[in-house]
Amino acid sequence: MEKVFITGYGAISPLGLNSNQTWSELIKGTSGIDFIQSFDASSFETTFAAEVKNFDPESYVGRKESKRMDRFVQLAACAALEALEHSGLIIDSSTAEKISVMVASGIGGIITLSDQINVLADRGPKRISPFLVPMMLPDMASGQVSMLTGAKGANYSTVSACASGADSIGMAFEAIRRGDVDAAIAGGSEAAICPIGVAGFNSCQALSKRNDNPTQASRPFDSERDGFVLGEGAGILILENETSIKRHGGVPIAEMVGYGSTADAYHITQPGPEGEGGARAMNKALSQSLIEPEKIDYINAHGTSTPLNDKFETMAMKSVFGEHAHMLSISSTKSMTGHLLGASGALEAVLSIMALEKSEIPPTINYENADPDCDLNYTPNTKINKQINYAMSNSFGFGGHNASLVFKNII
DSSP, rough: OOOEEEEEEEBBTTBBBBBBHHHHHHHOOOOOOEOSSSSSTTTOOOOOOOOOOOOOOOOHHOOOTTTOHHHHHHHHHHHHHHHEEEEEEEOOOTTGGGGEEEESSSOOHHHHHHHHHHHHHHHGGGGTTTHHHHHTTTTTTHHHHHHHHHHSSSBOOOOOTTTTTHHHHHHHHHHHHHHSSSSSEEEEEEEOOOHHHHHHHHHHHOBBTTTTTTGOOOOOTTTTTTOOBBBBBEEEEEEEEEHHHHTTTTOEEEEEEEEEEOOOOOOOOSSGOOOOOOHHHHHHHHHHTTGGGGGEEEEOOOSSSSSSHHHHHHHHHHHHHHHGGGGGEEEOOOOOOOGGGGGGGHHHHHHHHHHHHHHEOBTTTTTOBBBBTBOOOOSSSSSSEEOEEEEEEEEEEETTTTEEEEEEOOO
């Protein structure tokens, strides 16, 4: 099996238009959550979200192409181009067929679809855009990134709800380990902050309704948590084997050593009892990594700020790590970025690698009230400096999807 290294990353989030801006605000404990600006949400149960601000897609892909992309594709393109530049990966006629693109989305082009449904209702079927279908398809982030970069290896999008981005990175990892491809552009992107997106999640009682103080609404593991905050953005990694790295003189940032994926087979929205499925995903990732649980120094938790997830994820971590669970540094960066749905696992993989690289643990902000069911070290409110040898990133999704990734520091 081939070893797999991370040589580049890119991100666009409610905290910044690139990975460095995002990290700078994250480590300060800045909230990217505010009242919704993209539409009038005053009549909605939830009036706030974590939006990407001041984003100009034309500066990345040009005016013509940007108009043929849904917002989630625009965000993916932005993060992918940053990641490629960061890695120095060269895609030309000699390498293109051995470079894969796997960019996930949990929902796809819901903004375009909902806009065009309004066109159908108001103006009739003949006024529907010919770009509706290619703009709304969840695979189009992968397709467009492939076209932008020229990568001709296996190209597809995983869809596993809020585990989509993590599963995409896991699938890319496995493809490189097997020798199917030498490198991959992998991650996730999501843009679902629109009337139907907010109303839908409100209807299933998933969102926080803390309208009086949006910046404090996302409060993972806090006893006063009342739901997640909808976010948007993208995270992309460049994964390569040693042959690919040597070919272009790249510099590895971290090694990916483990991936675990499981199903709860329990409920469409609720996690399995006591986080059993999440625990199995973590154990599978650790087993593939060939390390003992005690080797993990940091976990970027799924930590959605919902009553059941945070309780059961804590139980799962205790089940996997035993007494070491209390020694772990844990944080939920969703406290600042909101929940990026299918892109969350990808963005959080980027942030886990940056934590490795910079020896810093991001905080979980808004942690004010201890919950007896959530009694681990969640790095409350202030970042800490810590040498990290191994980091884990967890992602769990509606439908009972669980994914866990493990990264190794190589410095």
